Amino acid sequence: MELQTGQYMGEVPFTASVGGIVLATSQHLPRTSIPAHHHVNPHFTYVLEGSYTEVHNGHQRHCQVGDLLFHPRQWEHTNAFQYQSAACFNVEIGPDCLPLGTALSNTRSHQLVASPPLKALVRSIIKEVRQPDCFSEAIAFGYAVQLAGTFLRGQRPGRVASRAIRRVQALLDDTPQHTPTLPELAQVAGLSPDYLCRDFKRVTGMTPGEYLRHKKIARVCDLLAKPGLSTEEIAFQVGFADASHLSRVFRKVMGQPPAAYRKALL
Structure with a gap:
């Protein structure tokens, strides 16, 4: 199943788009699951509430509150929400967000992002969404660009560890x-x-x-x-x-x- 730009499974109580970046909150009930699917664009997912299991090629990852994950474009996976509900905040970087969209589309590795500063950027975006004013859209867009750019900086080629x-x-x-x-x-x-x-x-x-x-x-x-x-x-x-x-x-x-x-x- 292919999910198009801004499309997420479960209940989606919030979505917004600016400058090629989509922000969306997705909510999921306990004892539900999402079948195998992939997104056309790369995106970051921050777990706001609850926990769930993500499966790709038979490999499981348990995701819980405070986790930040990067999903490459067309990365097929399933999600299972076992005994509690879960909520996620998603930052999707589309191809129109140049040059970040192109660069992220070439990043093929799914990752659990442990960097506290990157998590703090996502929390800043969420704060602008929850407490909006006339400047929030521009500020949230800036944080999202910084999130993507800083993440990409850490993916630079040639940094091979001995x-x-x-x-x-x-x-x-x-x-x-x-x-x-x-x-x-x-x-x-x-x-x-x-x-x-x-x-x-x-x-x-x-x-x-x-x-x-x-x-x-x-x-x-x-x-x-x-x-x-x-x-x-x-x-x-x-x-x-x-x-x-x-x-x-x-x-x-x-x-x-x-x-x-x-x-x-x-």
Whole structure:
């Protein structure tokens, strides 16, 4: 099944289009499913409420509140909404949004986007949609362009990671609550600290320290979606010294305090 520009399954209580970009909210009831389908345009999906399972070529991905996913054009998949309802906010980049539409159409990899700044851009779009004024359309369009452009910047060709850099990334991905020193990372990579920093930034666009901070904040964003956890408990789980330390780093990465981010989620 092919879904045309601006077409989404389930109930679609909101849709808007400006400059080749479509914004849409889709809602789905529990114990329902969407058969195999694909979209003619690439789009980002942010999970606002609930959870669901997405299946492509037999591979499953569990999607939950706070997840941001990139779907390439013509990427066929199914969705199953098991025991609870779900709501998603979609940012679709059409071919008329030049040159972003063309560039994104050539991006073939489906991805779970962990970058907190990209998630923050989507939240900013949602805020403009929910609290509109006479400038909201232009501002939301600007955020959507920034979202697509920043995402594409991270997909630049030629940034091939060596085995040593992949080992360091795996360590930082698997244990974001731990804060290894640069000499420790260099030992894992088998490289000098200076060379590790240069090569790591060439591949990821960030230093190892910046990369780890983004991983920590991505984990914090996930935990803030759970109302039963205090900021102090989250700081302990993720490896910050205390709630104050968490708040400083969170504000630097996300541009807002944890309390404001949580309020927008709940």
